[in-house]
Amino acid sequence: MEQVCWIEEIWRYPVNSLGGERIASADLIETGVIGDRRWAIVDRQTGEPAAPERDARWRPALFLSARLQYDLPEIQFxxxxxxxxxxxxxxxxxxxxxxxxVSIRPYEPFSSDPSDTKVVARHRYDVSPLHLVTSSSMEWLANLLGEDIDCRRFRPNIVLNTAGLQGLEEKAWLGYRLLMSEATMLATEETKRCGMTLIAQPSLSENPDILRSILRQNRRNFGIYASVDTAAPIAVGDPVLLERAQIEP
Incomplete structure (x- = not known):
């Protein structure tokens, strides 16, 4: 085992496409952070979920925020x-x-009762349990752009402080297991970025150069996805250990 970094920030996004909440700790389960991305806003006429990265009428979503309260999200207007x-x-x-x-709908029914006929939303893409970005990657991008980079551009679940490392260090972790306190996860693949990275949001202006730079310098990848092997709580400040034994496919 080798300590490679520590948890600097944890984020949860109770409603997809809306601003999330920064939290001090989280319970990880097989599907990721409890309460993360379990609801969606949709076009009531078509049932299609919000897509701010490709449809400008959804871009005001980034100026709303969501938080989890008593197992249900609340939206701030x-x-x-x-x-x-x-x-x-x-x-x-x-x-x-x-x-x-516009309407808001859960991705899953509220209960397993077959009589529950509440309308649910459809995911637009395959959902990965966890999305991670590192401080060294954000510094790499900041140097390319000549300006500071805010992690909210990338909507990560976990921001890892990789002080002392340079560049896209997390690419070398793919196929290896990460340990955070009692939780373990497998780094699975790089994260393909979309137009969400450039959209304006509170205190952040629109910036197309972010996506252009990622596309040119790293084939549109920034950050990594991970699956949860061992469910357990994590907290800001937890050390992150890398298991230097590649997992067999």
């Missing part, structure tokens, strides 16, 4: 109010924010 997703007027509020007919 421009007036500062936090509204639970089961509030009677939540769809009307979202519709006013976006300017077209």
């Amino acid at each position: 421009h007036d500062g109010s936090w509204v639970p997703v089961d509030a009677p007027d939540i769809d009307q509020r979202l519709t006013r924010h976006f300017g077209f007919d």
Whole structure:
């Protein structure tokens, strides 16, 4: 085992495409951080989930935030109010924010009861349990662009402080196991980036050069995905150990 970094930040995104919440600790389960990306906003007419990276009418999603409260998300609107997703007027509020007919739906039913007919959302892509970025990768990109990089551009679950390392160090971890406290995970693949990286959001302006640089310098990859081997709590400050024995396919 070799300590390669430590956990600097943990993020959870209760509602896909909305701003997330920075948390001090999280419980990891097989599907990732509990409460992460379990809900979606959708076009009520078509049922299609939000896609800010390719449809400009969804870009106001980045100016809403979501947090988990008592197992259900709440959404923060421009007036500062936090509204639970089961509030009677939540769809009307979202519709006013976006300017077209919008609803919020869970990706999974609330219960296993077959009589539960609540409408659910469809995932637009294969969901990876965890997304990780490193401080050395953000420094690498910052040097290319000549400006600081905010991790919110990449919506990671875990930001790893790799002080003393340079460049895209996490690429060398693919196929190896990472240990964070009692939790273990397997680094599986690099993360293909999309237009979400360049979209404006609170305190961050639109910047197409971010995606252009990643495309030119690393074939559109930035950060890595990981699957959870051993479920357990993690916390900011936990050391991260790399198991230097590649996992057989």
